[in-house]
Every structure is written in structure tokens, then in C-alpha cells.
Amino acid sequence: MTGPLNGLRVVDLTQVLSGPFCTMVLADLGADVVKVEPPQGDVSRAWGPHPAATGGAPVEGGYGGYFASVNRNKRGVVLDLKTEDGRAGLHRLLDGADAVVENYRVGVMERLGLDYETLHARHPRLVYVCVRGFGDPRTGAGPYATWPAFDIVAQAMGGLMGITGSDADHPTKVGPGVGDIFPGVLAAVGLLAAVRHAERTGEGQLVDVAMYDAVLSLCERVVYQQSITGVPPRPQGNTHPLLCPYGVVATGDGFVTVAAPSDHHWRLLTELMGRPGLGTDERYATNEDRLSRAGEVYRHIEDWSRALTTEGVVGVLGGRIPCGPVASAADILDDPHARARQMLVELPHPGGSTVTVAGSAIKFTATPSAPFRPAPLLGEHTDEVLAARATTGASGPTGGAPEGTDG
Structure with missing residues (x-):
């Protein structure tokens, strides 16, 4: 080697x-x-x-x-x-x-x-x-x-x-x-x-x-969250407890991940969706604001993404907003990357x-x-x-194995 x-x-x-x-x-x-x-x-x-x-x-x-x-x-x-x-x-x-x-x-x-x-x-x-x-x-x-x-x-x-x-x-x-x-x-x-x-x-x-x-x-995040807030983090599906939007949205034929938690990326996302008014709406101005209205934020995005195919959504957002399709193993084997x-x-x-x-x-x-x-x-x-290690031969292949392997 x-x-x-x-x-x-x-x-x-x-x-x-x-x-x-x-x-x-x-x-x-x-x-x-x-x-x-x-x-x-x-x-x-x-x-x-x-x-x-x-x-x-x-x-x-x-x-x-x-x-x-x-x-x-x-x-x-x-x-x-x-x-x-x-x-x-x-x-x-x-x-x-x-x-x-x-x-x-x-x-x-x-x-x-x-x-x-x-x-x-x-x-x-x-x-x-x-x-x-x-x-x-x-x-x-x-x-x-x-x-x-x-x-x-x-x-x-x-x-x-x-x-x-x-x-x-x-x-x-x-x-x-x-x-x-x-x-x-x-x-x-x-x-x-x-x-x-x-x-x-x-x-x-x-x-x-x-x-x-x-x-x-x-899982380092759970430790500091518990330490600071006193509230145990829980499962919440495909969204993030601290960032928004940062999750999975449906398209017309599949699913796409979208991560635009910074205020800059959020405004750019709304422009690319053809809905710039959302980017200037005070209700969604900061990440904290968007977190408090996360359900509304994802509904706005899906109102747009469901009208397009997965390829269409990635075509609009790719290279501008962190995003990517939810790929199967078959998709990966066909992916040029x-x-x-x-x-x-x-x-x-x-x-x-x-x-x-x-x-x-x-x-x-x-x-x-x-x-x-x-x-x-x-x-x-x-x-x-x-x-290569010694002049004597190896042991014969007889007997059993040690028991108790972890992982």
C-alpha cells in the first residue's frame, strides 16, 4: 500500500x-x-x-x-x-x-x-x-x-x-x-x-x-442545551431547535433540504422564491422571530416548493442557498459528484x-x-x-474464538 x-x-x-x-x-x-x-x-x-x-x-x-x-x-x-x-x-x-x-x-x-x-x-x-x-x-x-x-x-x-x-x-x-x-x-x-x-x-x-x-x-448540542435551559432537547422531526429555516420541505415529487437561518440567506431565499415581501416582513426578520413562527415559515416555503419538482427547486436554489435533494442510494450511485x-x-x-x-x-x-x-x-x-515474522509456522486453524465483541 x-x-x-x-x-x-x-x-x-x-x-x-x-x-x-x-x-x-x-x-x-x-x-x-x-x-x-x-x-x-x-x-x-x-x-x-x-x-x-x-x-x-x-x-x-x-x-x-x-x-x-x-x-x-x-x-x-x-x-x-x-x-x-x-x-x-x-x-x-x-x-x-x-x-x-x-x-x-x-x-x-x-x-x-x-x-x-x-x-x-x-x-x-x-x-x-x-x-x-x-x-x-x-x-x-x-x-x-x-x-x-x-x-x-x-x-x-x-x-x-x-x-x-x-x-x-x-x-x-x-x-x-x-x-x-x-x-x-x-x-x-x-x-x-x-x-x-x-x-x-x-x-x-x-x-x-x-x-x-x-x-x-x-450529540454535543444536547449537553449545553440542557445545561443552559434546563429543558431536555426532544425529537422534532426534520427541523432544527435553534435555526430556522433549517429543514426538509416537500416538492412536487420528493423532498429537498433547505438551510437559510441567517437573515441574509432568508431574504435571498424569499427573493428566489419570488416572494420578497416575506424577507422584509417584521414577523420573520430574525432567526429568533422565524423560530417562534417556524410552522408559518415552512408553510410559506412549501407553498412554493410543492409547485415544482425536486430538480426544479434545486435548479433555482442550488449554488445560492444551501440546499440539496434527499437522495436514495440509487440516486447516489448515479450522482456525478x-x-x-x-x-x-x-x-x-x-x-x-x-x-x-x-x-x-x-x-x-x-x-x-x-x-x-x-x-x-x-x-x-x-x-x-x-x-515474514518468524522461522516457525503459524498455528493450525482449530478451536474457537474469544467471545463477546462490542459492535
């Missing part, structure tokens, strides 16, 4: 989404990420959808779209960490690594004899990153430390569902798995910061990201077909990343990777 992280070596013990997304971000940027799986593989290998195999039967050690998306650009190794040989193989990988990432529940790595203290004593420069539902007790022992968690739990407890939905009686989870993905992004940032410290001092450390904490930080920005990447898939995955949103001029490589087959690079 090329890219700005070329030379960074990461051992990836993660499964499902939060941890794999963290290491995917690093791999996309050129890090050498070695994904270590148990003999039966990451559980998410079995999760669909599954492209049809052009040669007939699915390829052994293959995977569906879920795994393909967040495990691209990694090399795959099988080690049974419940055996002495498997743990010895892991130590050989860690000997030359900058960081290790895991997202097991509290206590799993301790039972394997691979806890932070043990690894730090043997590999003092190693950065140890963990992503757990409620964090590692070493950095703060909360009351839920041993609870398992998935995305929806983090969204609920971290405050996101409490402000998402049509109204207070219908809390709604966000569509993408942000309760996994955002912690993964923060873990990648923390890993790079800790590696920088290790380069300066020779000292590795534990980097701990809780899914709950990450979602709470993502996504293609021009390399945000749609086609990868070969086991069996001879291809799968399109979302590209990397981080772009560089001097150190662009290499073309993406597909996710590995189960154990595809075991011999290659371990042969």
Missing part, C-alpha cells in the same frame, strides 16, 4: 463494525493492517447481501457485502488465540507492530493472557487500542463496563435517539451504524496520536474509546463478481492512497505474514 500511513503496522483483532471501521480507515490511508481472525472467521463474514458467484458455488472463506465494505485493504491471518501456538503467533506479529486494536468485551483479553499489561510489558512501544460499549475500567470504571453493546444501544444511551424522530413519542435510531462507526473513527485518531507519542518517547499506552462516550460527544470524488469504488468479489463500496472521504494531494484491494479470504495471508 501507498499513502500517508505507509510504514505504519497495525494488528487488527476486531470483528463486526466498530473495530473493523477503525482499522479500515488506517488501511485506506496506507497502513499495513493484518486482520487476525479465529478459525471460524469474523462473524460478519456471513452477513449479506451476497453477490452471486459467477462460477457457481460461493468461494470457501468468502464473505458478503458487510464484510467486504469495512475490511478492504487488509491482509487476513487465522490464529486460534485460545491455544499457546496461536498466542505465540500473535506475539510474533506484535514484535514489529506499531499498534493492536481489539473490540472485545471487558475481561476477554485478560482470560486469554493478552491483556494490556501483559502486552505492554513484552512490547513496550506498542499502542493498544480498545473499542468497547462502555469503555475500559482502566480509564474510568463506569457502572455499565461489563455490559455488551451494539450500535443501537450506543445510539439510545448516548443521547442520539433522544433527539431523533418525528416527535418525543417516537424516538428513532439513525440509519447508518454511527454508534459503531463514529467510535471507530475516534479510535483511529487516538491510535495515531498515541503512535506519535510512542515515536517521541518509546512509550506505548492504552487508547480507550467507549461507544457510549463517542455518541455522547457526537460521487464518481468524481472517487466515493464509489468497485472491488472484485470472491466468485468472480464485483461489489461497489463507499470510498475514503479523506483525500491527499502529495500522498494519495493506492487503489483499493478487496477484503481477504479467511486466512488468505496467514503463511505469507507469519513467514
